[in-house]
Amino acid sequence: MSGILDGKRILVTGVLRESSIAFHAAKIAQEQGAEILLTAFPRPSLTERIARKLPRPAKVIELDVTNAEHLGGLEDIVREELGSLDGIVHSIGFAPQDALGGNFLNTPFESVATAMHVSAYSLKSLTMACLKLMEDGGSVVGLTFDARFAWPQYDWMGPAKAALEATNRYMARDLGKQNIRCNLVAAGPIGSMAAKSIPGFEELASVWDQRSPLEWDMSDPDPAGRAIVALLSDWFPKTTGEIVHVDGGLHAIGA
Template identity: 65%
Template sequence: MSGLLAGKRLLVTGVITDASIAFSTAKLAQESGATVILTGYGRLSLVERIAKRLPQPAPIIELDVTSPDHLAGLPDKVREHTDGLDGVVHSIGFAPQSVLGGEFLNAQWDDVATALHVSTYSYKSLATACLPLMQPGGSIVGLTFDATKAWPVYDWMGVAKAGLESASRYLALHLGKQGIRSNLVSAGPLRTMAAKSIPGFEQFEDAWVERAPLGWDLDDKEPAAKAVCALLSDWFPATTGEIVHVDGGYHALGA
């Protein structure tokens, strides 16, 4: 991967633990020549501690993607570290427990709205907040979990991911004239903190490992991170509105 992202300036959200796709992406990006800026929200001391495990120091900006003030101030915060951005990684998702784990029919709108705000609308919010920093050739990449199907226990997060996938297509439409791409990586199930927060998520694991044509390692975040880095690079200059599946081929199977 050496040199793939040489000279690129990237904003990476969602680094909470070193088991996250975002952390693997930030690590690979640095190793590939990029300058990386991280964002965090809430437990910033945890993000700071995890960031020290990266190959190079990375500044951290506090960002609540549901806060208009944080979003409005983001460009100035980024300019304290670099004069622009070439890529943005959206690795943000949250849903209250009440809308997961088989509670689809019982979920209340206020909790569903939180899931949609944080996990779906924030993709557009982050992109538009970063637009003043981006030039033609820029790339926005988000992370999804195949929303073409209904998954047990995923419930309203699945709906939120479906919205995310649609939002990415609309961003591709509206940002294309500015030469900015929007794509998603659809990873198979991985043992991240986000996955562990979903009751019953482990029931995906055995089936994926057994059935994925290429096999599937539940602990290996690097394949998904490599796909994110590839989409951030200049190697996909005419690709936008796409969803790249990094799931061992599971999505291609029927029964």
């Protein structure tokens, strides 16, 4: 039986642990027929260990999305490994500790700039580094956390995600002529390594227990991984600039 990603070649960032959404996207992508290449920073060895739990072997390359040399050499590395690309999974976000946990009004610009560079600008810089690999078009899928609201403890990651969402819309505008679709998945809270780095994360996540129409399981990244794979596939051929919510429906509930 063929999968919805048969023959596609996908670059996946952000596989840090088996609990990460990116890991599940990579796993489902392989199960659906894709050939994948993983990137990691700052510890490729960690991702290499996690990659052994995928259905099939996947090579891991080091990539710091704030490093111009890394980005400049990415095309040649990917071309050598995969030949070309049909899709990119952007699962990259970071903010220094003083930009999180209730310190919003006191965060220095240097920390804000780091959050914006890693979490938002990198969607553009990563895609542009891979642009020539997607000569026949492709799909770029990123991960966001609904940036319409001010969340407890999330602080400057909120504006960074808002910038990511705006970046996605502008990329959709400018890359559509090359048949490259750009979409985001707004996932509910998952107990991943990235989430646990946010002070007071449990307070933020507790909102889902009270308000989500569908029961939400913080230990299950599979629904978000499935949405990513669906957007990478040809089943959404005319969808771009979109944010697909995989949050149990909480985004639709006012109170």
